[in-house]
Amino acid sequence: MSSEYFGKAVRDKIPDIIRDSGSECSVEVLNELLFYVAMKKKLQEEVDEYKKTPCLEELADIMEVVYKLCEMEGFSIKELERVRLKKREERGGFDRSLYLKEIVNTQSGICRCERSDFIYESD
Template identity: 40%
Template sequence: MEPHSRHGKLVRDLIPQIIREDGAEPVTYTASREEYRSRLRDKLGEEVAEFLDADEDSAPEELADVLEVVRALAADLGVGADQLEKIRAAKAAARGAFAQRTVWTGNR
């Protein structure tokens, strides 16, 4: 992965427009594919941390942000939302999901 400056952060596509509408002029650039992938990974960590810190009222919105980044990462890997769901469903069929709240503590 190519190194990138830690200055700046990956933002949603409409953020520059929103900044302009608020009367400021954003300074932006388009990341290379390698930088984009790296920044998406950073963003996933950021969004997961925000979800973990969220209260019950804001948790769904924070979780939606996590999902947005996951979908962008999947697309970057060439995997569409439908294909990602098929992969998820196949894993759930083969190994289960998390619906039963099972906690493993080791083997006897």
């Protein structure tokens, strides 16, 4: 018999699914603050999974976590969508596939440039 430690937030039905498969698991109901921290970690986990395996199911997992975080912060999905649309109107979407490579401030002479996987600033 072997066991694995996970230490992460899971969907409500996951313990039942694990037990129905013939395995056992232990879960803990966290207080609001600890669960909030766990959900922020879960968001990164889901984003990492999407980056590894881009698919609709992983995007849905990200949205489920975002929706729960909104609820925990006292926002509704309607409010989230309103803010998303407002930002889209003010700053645009990602429809044009733009990639910012460089900003040159002609007044200060500071150049902020992207090089490979790091940010380089010179003055």
